[in-house]
Amino acid sequence: MSAAAQIDDLSFSHSGADLPALERVSLLVPAGESIALLGPSGAGKTTLLTLLDGRLRGWRGRVSVLGASLDPDQPPPRVRRPDTGFVFQEFALVERSSVLRNVLNGRLGRMSPLRALLGSPTSHDLEIARRALSDCDISDLAERRADSLSGGQRQRVAIARCLAQEPRLILADEPVSNLDPARAGEILSLLTGAARVRGATALFSSHQPDLARRFAQRIVGMRGGRIVFDVPTSELNEDATAELYREAEPMPGSGLRVVS
Amino acid sequence: MRFRRFGSFATSALIAGAILWSFATTDVELSRLMSAGPRIADFLGRMFPPDPTVVAEIKKGSAETLRIAILGSLGAVILSVPLGILASETMVSPALYRPVRMLLAFIRAIPLILVAMLMVGAVGLGPLPGIIAVAFHATGMLAKFYAEAIDGVSRAPIAALESAGAGPLARLRYAIWPQMAPVVARDTIFRFELNLRESLILGIVGAGGIGFYIQTYVRSFQYDKAASVTIAVVVMVIAIEAINVALRRRFA
Numbered sequence: 001m002s003a004a005a006q007i008d009d010l011s012f013s014h015s016g017a018d019l020p021a022l023e024r025v026s027l028l029v030p031a032g033e034s035i036a037l038l039g040p041s042g043a044g045k046t047t048l049l050t051l052l053d054g055r056l057r058g059w060r061g062r063v064s065v066l067g068a069s070l071d072p073d074q075p076p077p078r079v080r081r082p083d084t085g086f087v088f089q090e091f092a093l094v095e096r097s098s099v100l101r102n103v104l105n106g107r108l109g110r111m112s113p114l115r116a117l118l119g120s121p122t123s124h125d126l127e128i129a130r131r132a133l134s135d136c137d138i139s140d141l142a143e144r145r146a147d148s149l150s151g152g153q154r155q156r157v158a159i160a161r162c163l164a165q166e167p168r169l170i171l172a173d174e175p176v177s178n179l180d181p182a183r184a185g186e187i188l189s190l191l192t193g194a195a196r197v198r199g200a201t202a203l204f205s206s207h208q209p210d211l212a213r214r215f216a217q218r219i220v221g222m223r224g225g226r227i228v229f230d231v232p233t234s235e236l237n238e239d240a241t242a243e244l245y246r247e248a249e250p251m252p253g254s255g256l257r258v259v260s
Numbered sequence: 261m262r263f264r265r266f267g268s269f270a271t272s273a274l275i276a277g278a279i280l281w282s283f284a285t286t287d288v289e290l291s292r293l294m295s296a297g298p299r300i301a302d303f304l305g306r307m308f309p310p311d312p313t314v315v316a317e318i319k320k321g322s323a324e325t326l327r328i329a330i331l332g333s334l335g336a337v338i339l340s341v342p343l344g345i346l347a348s349e350t351m352v353s354p355a356l357y358r359p360v361r362m363l364l365a366f367i368r369a370i371p372l373i374l375v376a377m378l379m380v381g382a383v384g385l386g387p388l389p390g391i392i393a394v395a396f397h398a399t400g401m402l403a404k405f406y407a408e409a410i411d412g413v414s415r416a417p418i419a420a421l422e423s424a425g426a427g428p429l430a431r432l433r434y435a436i437w438p439q440m441a442p443v444v445a446r447d448t449i450f451r452f453e454l455n456l457r458e459s460l461i462l463g464i465v466g467a468g469g470i471g472f473y474i475q476t477y478v479r480s481f482q483y484d485k486a487a488s489v490t491i492a493v494v495v496m497v498i499a500i501e502a503i504n505v506a507l508r509r510r511f512a
Contacts, residue, residue, distance in 0.1 A: 053423050081425030092416035096438045105434050109425020116430040165424050 003064075004169045004201035005029040005052055010061030012047060021047045022059070023225040029169075029203055034192040036212035037205040039222035040245055045205035046089070048222070049171045052203070053086045066168055082109035085167030087191070087204075089174040091158040095147040099138060099157050102146055103129045106164030132163040135194050152183040156190070163194055170195050172204035176211065184208070188215040209241045303483065310487035314473070318492045321463070321470030325496075328387050328469050329456040332394025336455070337448060339399040344406025351410060361407075367400030372458050376467040387468030394455050394462075401454075405447040409440040445511040453504045460493055470496075 006029070012022040022044045029035060037045045050056045052065055054076040063070045066083050070076060085106075093102050107125045108116045115122070121129070133139045136156040141149065146157060155175060162170060172191060176184035188204070192215045195202035206212050212219050212233075219236050221228040221244045229240050345351050347360040375397050379389030417435040426434065463471025470493060477486035 055419065055423060075422075078425050078427065081423065084423075086420070086423045088416060088420055090416055092420035094417045094435055094438050095414075096442070097434070101434070105421055105426070106424050108421060108427075108430050108434065113427050113430070116426060117433060119433070161420070161424070 002031045003028050004031040005065045005203075006063070007048075007052075008062040010051070010059060010063060012051065012056065012059035014047075015058075020225050022051075025061075025225070025227055027220065027227060027230065029201060030218070031201050032196075032199060033217045034195060034202040034204070034215060035218045035220060036216035037203065037220050037222060038207070038209060038212045038241070038244065039205075039228075040207060042224075043222040043244075044225040045222055046173050047225075049086070049173050049203065049205060052169070053084055053171055054081065078109065082106075082165040083168050085162035085165045085170045085200075087155075087158050087162050087170065087172035087175050089177060091154045093146040093154060093157055093161075095145070097146060098142065099144050099146060099149070099160075100129060100133070100142040102157050103132055103160045103164050106132070106161035109165060128166065129160075129164050132160040135163060135197075136160040136190060151178050152187065155179065155183075155187050159187070159191055159194070163198075166198075168200050170200055170202045170204075172202065174205055174207070176206065176208075184211060185214070192216075209236075306481075306483040307487040309484065310491060311482070311484035312488060314477075314485045314488050317473050318470070318489055321473050321489070322492060322496055324387055325456070325459055325462075325469035325471070328390040328394060328459045328462065328467075329452065331391045332398065332459065333448070333452045333455050335391065335395025336398035336402050336451065339395065340403040340406050343399065343403035344410065347403055347407035348410040349407075350413070357407070361404070364400050364404050367396065368404075369400075370397065372397040373461065373465060376462050377465045380466045385466045385468075390459060390462040390467035390469060393467060394459055397458075398451050398455050402447065402451045405451070406444060409443040409447065410436065412443065413439040442511050446508055449504050449507050449511070453500055456500050457497060460496075 005027075007025055007027040010022055010025040011020055013020045025044075025048065027048075037048065039045055047056065051059060051063065051070075054065070054070055057073060059072050065076075066080075068076070068080060075081075094105065097105075104121055104125065107121060107129060111121070111125065130139070130142075133142055136159050138153060138156045138160060141153060141157075146154065149157065155178070159172075159175070162172075170191070175191060176187050179187060188211055191204065192202050194200075204216070213236060216233055218231070219233055220230045221240060223244050228244060229236075231240075343360060343364065347357050347364060349357060351357075372393060376389060376393040379393045383389050383392065413436050417439070418431050421431045421435045459469055459471075461471045461474075463469040463473065464475045466472070470489060473489045474486055474493075477483070477489065
């Protein structure tokens with residue numbers, strides 16, 4: 001089994017925080033599967049995904065993504081960045097740009113810097129952007145401005161932008177937390193389906209166990225910056241899930257705190 | 261708590277003291293106001309009817325004021341783009357943006373009319389000192405606005421483009437600029453309107469424009485002509501305001 005990402009003994013603290021955001025995490029992300037990161041708010045899911053995307057500095061441990069090791073002090077080289085796609089929790093669209101422009105922004109890393117700056121996508125870039133739009137079922141919205149769309153449509157644009165990168169690893173941070181249950185199912189089905197068709201690995205975080213079970217082949221449970229379990233979906237039991245969401249025991253001298 | 265009560269007492273005392281001081285030390289002869297009625301009536305009488313023969317001067321003067329405002333605004337935009345970037349937290353380090361912001365605050369603190377007088381001394385009479393003065397004075401505000409526009413941009417789309425592998429210039433063009441463009445347009449139009457209003461009086465100190473005629477006619481007691489020019493100024497300000505409202509809607 002080849003790995004899309006491998007993490008060994010990873011620890012990380014946000015500057016100024018008294019508790020680590022990630023503590024001694026080791027994880028193997030098998031290539032070509034859909035994996036869910038399950039856990040309550042503050043478990044370290046976003047931090048872990050941000051790290052795999054090469055946007056976190058100052059961690060300790062060993063991390064390799066798609067066969068190349070990450071440097072804790074430097075962003076990955078530009079040519080490798082499009083291989084890892086990221087779907088942001090709050091969509092992170094350029095609001096005043098059109099849907100097509102937003103999706104083409106996903107191509108910027110695949111273009112030469114000059115072409116990227118001149119804003120002249122090749123017919124190949126346009127073709128890939130159009131296919132991403134049609135895969136996300138939003139071809140008819142191409143000319144609409146992002147700020148005129150509904151939440152579900154915006155999430156589709158965010159996914160289309162990610163697909164336009166032609167990523168081999170898709171990281172999605174709570175891709176359905178802002179959507180109603182019906183929309184949430186559609187979006188996760190779209191995301192994991194598009195990854196499967198492209199032979200890409202999908203790693204998405206969620207705090208909804210039923211959705212994780214429906215769309216992931218493997219489920220990784222996180223709590224308090226640690227990995228609590230890492231099992232095939234068929235082996236996930238209710239007790240483990242319940243344990244993940246049990247209320248924190250009050251610790252002497254520590255107030256209530258939220259780590260994002 | 262006690263300290264705060266003392267603080268509010270001190271504030272009141274300070275305001276009362278300032279007012280009393282002004283009354284006590286200003287030569288306010290209220291009797292002069294009593295006898296002013298007939299004089300004001302006489303003054304207004306001499307303004308009416310406004311003399312329509314100065315149309316040529318009005319045209320020449322307002323065209324020059326308009327040119328001063330346009331070229332002065334252009335100069336301010338050219339100066340404000342680099343200074344705005346250098347004054348923004350997002351683009352440069354505190355060691356750079358702090359002194360640049362102080363410089364801009366200093367520029368803002370100098371009244372336009374004072375800059376214009378200095379410029380007349382430096383480059384002589386005419387519209388040129390007016391243009392330079394407007395460009396300099398407006399930069400203090402416009403560069404600050406541009407810096408705030410850059411700093412007000414949402415960070416998430418920038419991170420998204422970075423994640424996709426876009427370089428810094430591509431991020432500036434596709435994530436930062438689309439967000440700040442309407443703010444820049446709105447602020448620039450606003451500043452242009454201010455520039456036009458403020459440059460109406462520049463002629464009084466010899467820095468060109470329609471103010472020159474107001475000055476000339478008032479000094480030579482031709483109040484009917486001064487009245488015509490005043491009406492022209494009011495019409496111009498109202499027209500510019502209307503145009504700006506329309507432009508702002510366009511950039512919303």
